[in-house]
Amino acid sequence: MDLSAPKPRAETAGKDIWHPGERCLVPSPENEKLCEASIKSIIVDENGKSFAIVLYSDFQEKKVPLKKLQEVKSVKDCSRNYIFDDEDLEKPYFPDRKFPSAAIAFPLSKDGESIPYTINRYLRDYQREGAQFLYGHFIRGRGCILGDDMGLGKTVQVISFLAAVLHKRGTREDIENNMPEFLLRSLKKEPPLSISKKMFLIVAPLSVLYNWRDELDTWGYFRVIILHGNKKDNELIRVKQRKCEIALTTYETLRLCLDDLNSLEWSAVIVDEAHRIKNPKARVTEVMKALKCNVRIGLTGTILQNNMKELWCVMDWAVPGLLGSRIHFKKQFSDPVEHGQRHTATKRELATGRKAMQKLAKKMSGWFLRRTKTLIKDQLPKKEDRIVYCSLTDFQKAVYQTVLETEDVTLILQSSEPCTCSSGRKRRNCCYKTNSRGETVKTLYFSYLAVLQKVANHVALLQAASTSKQQEMIIKRICDQVFSRFPDYVQKSKDAAFQTLSDPKYSGKMKVLEQLLNHCRKNNDKVLLFSFSTKLLDVLQQYCMASGLDYRRLDGSTKSEERIKIVKEFNSTQDVNICLVSTMAGGLGLNFVGANVVVLFDPTWNPANDLQAIDRYNTDKI
Template sequence: WYVGEKCLAPCLENGKLQEGTISSIEKDKNGKSFAIVSFLESEERKILITKLCRVKASRGPWKNLIFDDGDLEKPYFPDRNLPSPAVAFKLSDNGDFIPYTINRYLRDYQREGAQFLYGHYANKRGCILGDDMGLGKTIQVISFLAAVLHKKGTREDIENNMPEFLLRTMKKESNNTITSVCFQTFLIVAPLSVLYNWKDELDTWGYFKVSVLHGSKKDDDLSRIKQGKCEVALTTYEILRLYLDEFNSVEWSAVIVDEAHRIKNPKAQVTQTMKSLKCNVRIGLTGTILQNNMKELWCVMDWAVPGLLGSRVHFKKKFSDPVEHGQRHTATKRELATGRKAMVKLARKMSGWFLRRTKALISDQLPKKEDRMVYCSLTEFQKAVYQAVLDTEDVNLVLRAGEPCSCNSSRKRKNCCYK
């Protein structure tokens, strides 16, 4: 549920359902969710969320031919326990919220991550999301995209994603104003190994208009993007490098870079390409922003937020050198103290633009680990291969290494003639 949505709520007098509008959503001290519902008689009542029912939308004849009666919600995981109530999560007063279809599966730290991304996007600034691997950076990005693209995760998204000729037909048969123009287009750059995983996740978690700019159809997809028919474009580092001019002909709302630690060398082609891409809002995703030295940290941050840490020479003098000198085993007490101060100052300077949560930090929010051991018998082919390996001379030497040597020296084979 979300603020402004129509609902059916039970009447106090007779228990019959009557239509109202949700004016706010709140929780009590026990964690139960309530909605403040406004009715036609200007009356407001506080009602338990679980007692609300959805208002069935009026359906024209064209709808009956295409859709089932039920809403086609995305995502939907019937076997997964819901960590949160099925209510929308408000990101701003401008009407941007994470739809309830997604929010019900999010954990608190993931909402915080989506809020972090949204805050920087709304202020036209870049940032880095540096959570540990496995904490759902992809899902946090999708939650953010769903909010800024005003997705509902329901039938409404399906209708809005229809081809223009069908939307025009629908508009004639119903008095509603329907538009298919995408005013915002986001570019996601990822390694080829995870490119189609992004496509799968976007399809799982919502109804997004996605184009994969890779392979023989990329020219057609670029044309669709320029016409405003795409919301999210996926491509690789290599394709972006080869067709940079064409990518720069598109006005991107934001660029989101997976495995942003690849932008670690100022002289590398990948770094120069990413810095040449015309887009003010640059969002990086990485679980290992610092791999070898602090100069790599500067390079990634300078791509996302140019000038935040000063020039490379300034960063080396104020942060990199003091910290590295303080980490030497021969460091003096003065160098240790200077290094610690520089690290604290650097962390404070980055705190507003770099968000990192480790698994240890949010262990109370993570589900318990569940191990399942499944024993599988070898197939006939696998048995034959396994036996062939056992019959090799090298394996035979290992298996018989502890036996007495055949030369009757009384020593073991591995210590005598079969070393």
């Protein structure tokens, strides 16, 4: 709402004398539009000019020249000194949505703690159930995992729970309750006794940190502090003074500030993307387990990605000891289930595996809540999954064949054959353990697998610098062999690298992508184009530039606040029809609701990463 254009029921005017504690209209620190603030103090500088230190609703302070302050005057029929109706201040409010439920509060306990009607009217039944699940564990002082499928609103369920335990109403009352005590007294109001003294810590990946802030701001009036970046030390002081209800931070900042955060008493710790705590030996797991708080709430749509040990690790963080020790879990659950899933499993192993799984599900049932999208399948648009097989171009085939003809690949392909020395052992375990440069066959496996993957995606990737020095040496050797047969390509790369990289004739996938994007452009589709490799994103970006496409790009180097801006632009701007996204950076928590087509240019080895990326979209995926 534009505060510079107040409603007829109030008017603004300047005045000469101001006092601490008064409300006034001042330019916003973000866009210079007038907004309400309170005067904390009045000062005079060495030149005799008068300034007011004003406090905004988000508790930012700013020095403003006294002459810029404007008074808020009530008209005769207005009994309160505000420029809004009560309904104007309700949060959340989505004018384009119908209220799916009646505007009544949803009680979570007999003590009066409830989800405010302002939030409850937008919730679905399963979301109320989720908030109740979180609340039930919270009041018992124990942790839990909310493992709903991606897209079911885990964030909203958490905010609903927080609103209840922080006694929020989503109305003007919250604004007044959030005011500092000195300001309330200056307005002749006593601080309400019902204000909660609870303080919560939310830990999230950097990619969604500011998304959490925006969601909290959308759904209510929460006092939030972000612990990240250059201001984290100053903000940490404010947190220690308990000037917030919710502190937002990242996994990395938590590691750096662990001792400081452990010195505080947290009502609960809420961890987004909790599947990051999947490796018992990883530093992130050690830090999360060292964080002092009994109520640990984890949010993840993919608690199980590679093996059952990951499930144990996440659950053991949230509810220590629930599934026993790692050795106990392996013996009682992990081994029987995994043995029963083998294609060679006996009937006895199958039966034992099923019993172990049932026993595990029963043990976790009260502590782990998961619902899938079948709950809302009738409300989702129809989806189509398509796998498109792309042939290599002639140039790619030549490069691919050259790689296969190298001495190293020959060594790999023959490694399982009997050794030529007649020892009876396999070549890789006998006389052919290494190549002529002393590199082991096992090492060569993964290096050449990566090389062939690069060739299959785009030949130009062989010219990009590799993160691995060993792989870089291998690629250089291959380039020397391959590109000596294609001098024209080498010369083009030197003279016009931009055109060469963006030319689809060097990649079969790019040829198909070119046709697909032309089709999408005609249909005004909005496309999310995912790639696991940032170097491949560079190639795709150059193609978009060469084709004159209006695009946006989001990868690991994109700053958090910029990510939110990119997502909003893509969702709301008609001209921006393509967003290039790194699978690992953009597959977490960001909601590209404007997209209706998703393209995974190079699927990752871990299907869970691709599923995370796919769920950022709205309808079709390819």
